[in-house]
Amino acid sequence: MAKFSDQFQAFCDIAIGLKNAQKADAILLLLERPTDFKQLEKAFAEEMVVVAGDTKAALEGSGESEFDTILLNMPDEAPVYERLTQALLEAVADEYFAEGASVVAVYSGFEAGVIDSLSLIKLDEHLGRLTVRDLRQLKTKIPVETIKLVVDLAVEIGREGREGKPVGSLFVVGDHRKTMSFCHPMGFDPVKGYNKAERQLNDAKVRDGVKEIAQMDGAFIVSADATIIASAQHLSAPNVPELSLPKGMGARHWAAAEITAATGAIAIAISESNGTVRVFQNGEVKLRIEPFRRAMKWKAFDTDSPS
Incomplete structure (x- = not known):
């Protein structure tokens, strides 16, 4: 299990702050590697969070948590934009997110396996294009x-x-x-x-x-x-x-x-x-x-x- 780093915790805090400031509806966390889901629940207490994983291993331990999860099953070389889009599509299809929701996405944008990026995404604009x-x-x-x-x-x-x-x-x-x-x-x-x-x-x-x-x-x-x-x-x-x-x-x-x-x-x-x-x-x-x-x-x- 990957260590729940101080940087990961900081990005969780920033995501919550951005969600509240922009009155977004939910947070999407895109994982490439396993994490400590107990720590994750503490970090996102009371928040609406959907966790998407590249592999079953990335979601290991999620079954005991309160999070809704999505298994992407996409090629390893798939760009982060495509993986984010697929995760959002799956979340809408599974009715975790409403069609017009605003979502704060937290993901690894630069270094593989390291949470280092976040985006504010309006689904009706992003997925309707x-x-x-x-x-x-x-x-x-x-x-x-x-x-x-x-x-x-x-x-x-x-x-x-x-x-x-x-x-x-x-x-x-x-x-x-x-x-x-x-x-x-x-x-x-x-x-x-x-x-x-x-x-x-x-x-x-x-x-x-x-x-x-x-x-x-x-x-x-x-x-x-x-x-x-x-x-x-x-x-x-x-x-x-x-x-x-x-x-x-x-x-x-x-x-x-x-x-x-x-x-x-x-x-x-x-x-x-x-x-x-x-x-x-x-x-x-x-x-x-x-x-x-x-x-x-x-x-x-x-x-x-x-x-």
């Missing part, structure tokens, strides 16, 4: 603008639902010819018979139409140029034994994982239970976006390579 750079990390030949267009549409569906009711849906983008070889219609296909111009997602009227029919069973198949090829499709990609998804994932998410493992497509799944949008590639979840009430903001970085 994706960057074009995030999508380029998918390393696909599908134009980033097409993926961005479908992700935006999926987030709107996840946030708005249909007549006040949550809606789950699935979009499969790119490699549409191979994808269609694993599809068969579930019945009436609302987009069948329309010409290509009338099936273009760049058209706001088409996107509105997709929102209307998103509550139907089956997946939307979208080409790389943002044309809807088919809707209401049942996916029957071959099962891939080595696929592994987090607990709680339903048939829609498994279908997204399987089709992206079998093709070069990107799948974008909307959870019916909470509207969360997940982006799949190569059988894995690559991005997760929470459907906050505010519209999502896209931000381009100066360091992005040209499209």
